[in-house]
Amino acid sequence: MYLSLLLVLSLQANQAKLSVHWAELSAGEFRDAIARSQGTCLLPFGIMEKHGLHLPLGNDLLNVRYVATNAAQQEYAIIFPEYYFGQIFEAKHEPGTVAYSRGLQLQLLQETTDEMARNGCKKVIIVNGHGGNNSLLPFFAQSQLEAAHDYVVYVMGIMRAGPGEPPHKSDRSTDMHAGESETSLSMIARPDLVHLDRARQESGADQGRLKGLPEGLYTGIWWYARFPNHYAGEGAVASRELGEFEARTWISGLVQAIRAVKADSESLRLQNEFYEQSKKPLQTPQ
Numbered sequence: 491m492y493l494s495l496l497l498v499l500s501l502q503a504n505q506a507k508l509s510v511h512w513a514e515l516s517a518g519e520f521r522d523a524i525a526r527s528q529g530t531c532l533l534p535f536g537i538m539e540k541h542g543l544h545l546p547l548g549n550d551l552l553n554v555r556y557v558a559t560n561a562a563q564q565e566y567a568i569i570f571p572e573y574y575f576g577q578i579f580e581a582k583h584e585p586g587t588v589a590y591s592r593g594l595q596l597q598l599l600q601e602t603t604d605e606m607a608r609n610g611c612k613k614v615i616i617v618n619g620h621g622g623n624n625s626l627l628p629f630f631a632q633s634q635l636e637a638a639h640d641y642v643v644y645v646m647g648i649m650r651a652g653p654g655e656p657p658h659k660s661d662r663s664t665d666m667h668a669g670e671s672e673t674s675l676s677m678i679a680r681p682d683l684v685h686l687d688r689a690r691q692e693s694g695a696d697q698g699r700l701k702g703l704p705e706g707l708y709t710g711i712w713w714y715a716r717f718p719n720h721y722a723g724e725g726a727v728a729s730r731e732l733g734e735f736e737a738r739t740w741i742s743g744l745v746q747a748i749r750a751v752k753a754d755s756e757s758l759r760l761q762n763e764f765y766e767q768s769k770k771p772l773q774t775p776q
Contacts, residue, residue: 510562513571523568524610528752531568531611532744533602534558535627537576537620540584542668542721544689545676547586548574549668554619554648556679557737561744565752567615570606575599576623580713581720599630607641612758613751615644617744621666638765642757649743650675650736659727664696669723674733675740689726692719 508523509515512531515523536551546552551574558569574588575598581587590598603614618627627645634643650671660670676684699715716722767774 508566510559510567510569511571512568515568520568520609523566527567529610529612530615530748530752531570531606531613532558532562532615532617532748533570533573533606534617535576535619535623536572536574537578537622538574538586538588539578539581539620539622540586540720541672542689542694542719542725543692544685544687544725545668545673546680546683549672549676549680549683550574550620552683553672553675553679554617557619557740557744558617560737560741561748564741565745565748567748568611570602573602576620577626578620578622580622580710583714584720595626596630596633600633603641603643604639607639612641613644613754614641615646615747615751618645618647621648635761635764635768639761640758642754642761644747644751644757646744646747649740652735652739654735655739656729656732656735658732659729660724664694664722665724666722667694667717668721668725669694670725670728671723671732671736673725673728674730675736676733677728677730678733678737684728686726686728689724689728692721694719694721694723694725696722 508519508526512520534551534554534557536548536554538547539550540547541549551572555569555572561567562569575590575595577592577595578587578589582589603616606614616627616631618624624647631643631645658665658670665671673684673686673689694717696716697718700709700712703709
């Protein structure tokens, strides 16, 4: 009885010490982490791009990893190492941008999630921290139906606004990139890398250079046409109050998502059912 109690206490102590970061775990600890996480792993997805003159190139990656770390410490999940291999062609004209080819983006992401699953991550939550991935990631998740996989990919986007949000000092319609909201969050995640004194040295105004096109007609040059400085909004009016609210909102949303994913057994069941039926579509029940 006494030895059993010691064993339980020892196991609980070891679990409490487990890092949420994949790269910080030993091989033995990784096995324990997979068990503790119920095979649920996070892939925080950022980018390397200009963020005005006042924020770092890796701002999206830094912010999303801050959110993922805080969420995983509340509801245990394993966090994959730094990942920034996404869609950012629209910023290739700015220094420091790293833009991989579209084929490599998809291949690398597929092989990454495949490798995560091979190591026991049967529920992979891609936590997007970069607006330029908003089309890429749902497409990637949809493409998992192309061939059979023994794991499920979930995609969670950026969460900022919510009830009780502090009033904004800038125009919300253009607060999209390195503006008030994103800069405020950065003041919480990495305040040492925020330089508000530089934020007014460049314009983040919408230059509206494609006004002749009708609504609903899309062209890839739209972002450059509107925000050629790769800066949208007013970062100079950012505040820690807004940043703290946005951080809490996103972290809370991710905690809820992790819990829901852990409890989800239906997605994989339906996915497997779909794979089987797609082999013989003429025999699919009508």
